[in-house]
Amino acid sequence: MGFDFKIMHEDSATKARCGLLTLDRGVIETPIFMPVGTQGTVKALSPLDLEECSAQIILGNAYHLYLRPGLDIIKEAGGLHQFMHWEKPILTDSGGYQIFSLAVLRKILDEGVEFQSHLDGSRHFLKPEDVVEIQNVLGSDIMMPLDECVPYPTSYDQAELAVRRTTSWARRSKAEALKSDKGVLFGIAQGSTYEDLRKRSIEELKEIGFKGYAMGGLSVGEPQDLRYNILRSSIEYFPLVSPRYLMGVGLPEDILEAVSAGVDMFDCVVPTRYGRNGTAFTSEGKVTVRNGGFSRAFKPLDENCDCYCCRNFTRAYLRHLFNTGEILGLRLVSYHNIYFFIHLMSEARRAIKENRFRAFKDDFLKKCASTC
Amino acid sequence: MGFDFKIMHEDSATKARCGLLTLDRGVIETPIFMPVGTQGTVKALSPLDLEECSAQIILGNAYHLYLRPGLDIIKEAGGLHQFMHWEKPILTDSGGYQIFSLAVLRKILDEGVEFQSHLDGSRHFLKPEDVVEIQNVLGSDIMMPLDECVPYPTSYDQAELAVRRTTSWARRSKAEALKSDKGVLFGIAQGSTYEDLRKRSIEELKEIGFKGYAMGGLSVGEPQDLRYNILRSSIEYFPLVSPRYLMGVGLPEDILEAVSAGVDMFDCVVPTRYGRNGTAFTSEGKVTVRNGGFSRAFKPLDENCDCYCCRNFTRAYLRHLFNTGEILGLRLVSYHNIYFFIHLMSEARRAIKENRFRAFKDDFLKKCASTC
Numbered sequence: 001m002g003f004d005f006k007i008m009h010e011d012s013a014t015k016a017r018c019g020l021l022t023l024d025r026g027v028i029e030t031p032i033f034m035p036v037g038t039q040g041t042v043k044a045l046s047p048l049d050l051e052e053c054s055a056q057i058i059l060g061n062a063y064h065l066y067l068r069p070g071l072d073i074i075k076e077a078g079g080l081h082q083f084m085h086w087e088k089p090i091l092t093d094s095g096g097y098q099i100f101s102l103a104v105l106r107k108i109l110d111e112g113v114e115f116q117s118h119l120d121g122s123r124h125f126l127k128p129e130d131v132v133e134i135q136n137v138l139g140s141d142i143m144m145p146l147d148e149c150v151p152y153p154t155s156y157d158q159a160e161l162a163v164r165r166t167t168s169w170a171r172r173s174k175a176e177a178l179k180s181d182k183g184v185l186f187g188i189a190q191g192s193t194y195e196d197l198r199k200r201s202i203e204e205l206k207e208i209g210f211k212g213y214a215m216g217g218l219s220v221g222e223p224q225d226l227r228y229n230i231l232r233s234s235i236e237y238f239p240l241v242s243p244r245y246l247m248g249v250g251l252p253e254d255i256l257e258a259v260s261a262g263v264d265m266f267d268c269v270v271p272t273r274y275g276r277n278g279t280a281f282t283s284e285g286k287v288t289v290r291n292g293g294f295s296r297a298f299k300p301l302d303e304n305c306d307c308y309c310c311r312n313f314t315r316a317y318l319r320h321l322f323n324t325g326e327i328l329g330l331r332l333v334s335y336h337n338i339y340f341f342i343h344l345m346s347e348a349r350r351a352i353k354e355n356r357f358r359a360f361k362d363d364f365l366k367k368c369a370s371t372c
Numbered sequence: 373m374g375f376d377f378k379i380m381h382e383d384s385a386t387k388a389r390c391g392l393l394t395l396d397r398g399v400i401e402t403p404i405f406m407p408v409g410t411q412g413t414v415k416a417l418s419p420l421d422l423e424e425c426s427a428q429i430i431l432g433n434a435y436h437l438y439l440r441p442g443l444d445i446i447k448e449a450g451g452l453h454q455f456m457h458w459e460k461p462i463l464t465d466s467g468g469y470q471i472f473s474l475a476v477l478r479k480i481l482d483e484g485v486e487f488q489s490h491l492d493g494s495r496h497f498l499k500p501e502d503v504v505e506i507q508n509v510l511g512s513d514i515m516m517p518l519d520e521c522v523p524y525p526t527s528y529d530q531a532e533l534a535v536r537r538t539t540s541w542a543r544r545s546k547a548e549a550l551k552s553d554k555g556v557l558f559g560i561a562q563g564s565t566y567e568d569l570r571k572r573s574i575e576e577l578k579e580i581g582f583k584g585y586a587m588g589g590l591s592v593g594e595p596q597d598l599r600y601n602i603l604r605s606s607i608e609y610f611p612l613v614s615p616r617y618l619m620g621v622g623l624p625e626d627i628l629e630a631v632s633a634g635v636d637m638f639d640c641v642v643p644t645r646y647g648r649n650g651t652a653f654t655s656e657g658k659v660t661v662r663n664g665g666f667s668r669a670f671k672p673l674d675e676n677c678d679c680y681c682c683r684n685f686t687r688a689y690l691r692h693l694f695n696t697g698e699i700l701g702l703r704l705v706s707y708h709n710i711y712f713f714i715h716l717m718s719e720a721r722r723a724i725k726e727n728r729f730r731a732f733k734d735d736f737l738k739k740c741a742s743t744c
Contacts, residue, residue: 040692044699048680069667069692077670077688085684295441298449308420312457316449320412320441327416327699 001141003184003211005243012355015235015262016348021243023141023184025081025089028056030243030264031348033255033341034091036272039064040084043272044327044334047086052308053339054346057088057141059267062134063095063102067117071137079139089141091267094131096147096188097216097248108148110165128169132176135183143183144214144247145173150192152221159192166190166216167204174208186212186245189234193226198234212243215263219249227254232261252281252344253368256361259348271341275334278322282340283364285371287315289333294319307339308332373513375556375583377615384727387607387634388720393615395513395556397453397461400428402615402636403720405627405713406463408644411436412456415644416699416706419458424680425711426718429460429513431639434506435467435474439489443509451511461513463639466503468519468560469588469620480520482537500541504548507555515555516586516619517545522564524593531564538562538588539576546580558584558617561606565598570606584615587635591621599626604633624653624716625740628733631720643713647706650694654712655736657743659687661705666691679711680704 004022077083103115112127135143148162187205191197245265282302297315321329351360376394449455475487484499520534559577563569617637654674669687693701723732
């Protein structure tokens with residue numbers, strides 16, 4: 001599997017940087033937002049919609065796809081790309097987070113994780129090696145190793161144990177990945193909100209050596225300030241020259257803060273989840289489509305947006321769709337939100353290249369402050 | 373409002389015919405299937421999807437739109453076309469059928485209909501003149517007058533009373549429509565399953581004079597044989613040179629039978645309703661996508677179909693989407709079904725032009741017989 005990452009430009013005033021991540025299935029400009037397609041579909045959107053929104057890479061989730069439809073079916077289909085009809089790169093989450101948040105009766109052993117499916121209670125035991133193998137079958141372009149994701153708050157001892165296991169699993173994952181040399185494997189740092197544990201986790205990952213490095217276990221309930229602090233302090237330990245991925249984050253303001261700290265890759269269910277609930281992200285902040293005040297608002301969600309939704313439909317029409325429970329409503333707002341997130345990153349890249357990222361971020365935060 | 377209808381070709385062996393219906397917003401080739409957009413959206417589909425499916429005209433529903441979002445909002449939006457972003461023709465149903473099937477505590481008077489909204493219990497009184505005015509505000513290309521739609525079975529006396537009222541309301545509707553000369557007004561025949569009442573209803577409508585004629589009150593629970601018989605016997609009374617519209621029908625086999633009897637226009641919620649339930653119409657009959665047997669079916673819904681769904685997705689993937697409750701599943705099957713219905717009509721037109729409609733229909737019925 002081919003892999004290359006080049007930093008093309010560093011912002012003069014922040015740690016933000018623009019890069020080019022080259023994979024066999026496509027070249028990705030970073031910083032990038034990756035829409036989440038948990039179950040082999042980005043909710044409410046078609047692959048064509050994603051292309052129209054200029055999505056360069058999307059996420060799949062190993063845990064969900066392993067349970068449904070099951071690996072044998074995806075294997076027979078020719079892999080996840082073919083199954084869901086998406087030709088560009090796919091990053092798959094290892095399922096660690098889902099095993100810890102969704103599965104029942106889970107038991108974490110040094111060897112791996114035992115859990116019962118949240119769907120039918122069936123028992124499963126997955127070792128880090130299995131998780132790599134699952135992602136090999138999916139045909140992931142970027143694979144994430146099994147990690148132990150602890151909730152917030154977590155005691156120091158618990159967090160330390162999780163780091164130790166995460167490192168050991170990362171080492172075994174790399175050994176397994178080397179056997180087949182299919183997808184590119186990233187490392188995931190844990191350590192909860194303890195700076196020294198974050199540092200240790202990252203140092204151990206670097207010693208093993210990965211193509212890219214992810215920050216896991218953030219956005220799990222900790223206060224925003226604490227999240228920013230731990231991110232800023234620990235990102236320093238990541239190699240400068242590798243892609244840095246902040247998992248599961250987040251709101252546009254969180255993403256821009258993280259870009260400013262030097263993060264390159266993001267994923268989050270926020271644009272589609274909010275979209276299904278009728279909340280749109282716009283250049284002037286969040287907009288609640290159901291809002292009664294919009295019943296006569298004959299203007300688009302975002303006058304600065306040229307997506308299919310904003311070019312053709314008014315807030316009044318979208319409100320009507322949500323009001324009457326019409327599927328087109330949640331589809332159009334999901335579409336707009338994905339477009340907005342991807343477009344925001346493209347604007348961010350331009351701002352970085354022009355050494356005005358700080359002003360760009362501050363301007364965005366000011367505009368959306370009233371609705372954050 | 374411009375209007376023209378020309379019969380271009382009559383099939384040599386059946387009463388099927390091809391026509392060209394010209395309206396200000398577009399020229400429609402008949403026989404035609406009109407997707408139903410009850411609440412200002414064809415469920416789960418965007419206007420762009422409808423264009424991709426070659427929809428030439430769609431339906432809206434006066435009753436639903438009058439209640440939600442309300443006429444004042446659609447008026448301010450610039451009419452229904454602008455509100456929902458659909459530039460081609462729209463035919464609006466008068467709401468008669470909905471008042472009789474959905475509204476509560478309805479009271480039918482010679483003057484009009486009193487009813488309570490099925491949504492909030494609010495009281496409304498609509499005269500035939502109001503219903504024309506509602507459709508004028510919507511900006512309908514083809515308007516349907518208020519009629520009294522009786523359920524099946526209905527006593528002769530009840531059916532006769534309904535015919536009498538329907539005729540009187542049709543006369544008043546025409547007078548009202550003439551005042552503004554906006555949308556083209558069709559007449560609707562009632563008469564339940566009584567041949568003499570159907571004849572009388574149609575004769576009375578012809579005396580008033582309409583641009584097109586619709587058969588209402590069928591597909592309301594009567595046996596299929598009876599429906600075909602009453603259709604075949606009464607269609608003779610419609611003027612040969614006007615478009616004939618069979619309201620709310622139906623399944624592909626019903627539509628082809630009616631085309632064979634000389635019907636030009638159809639609408640039905642079947643393709644989208646079945647689509648949302650995971651049933652697809654194909655050239656080989658109906659297919660239930662949830663079917664466990666499809667979990668490894670790596671072929672399209674219909675190998676003879678070149679719609680976006682069939683070109684890109686397998687039955688196995690669609691089954692996975694329904695299995696996991698993903699919106700994309702019902703959207704794709706709705707899309708395919710609409711495409712299938714519209715494409716079927718285009719094939720039917722070709723068969724008529726080539727004087728082989730009977731063979732075409734028989735062939736279709738044979739293929740889908742096993743799943744009908």
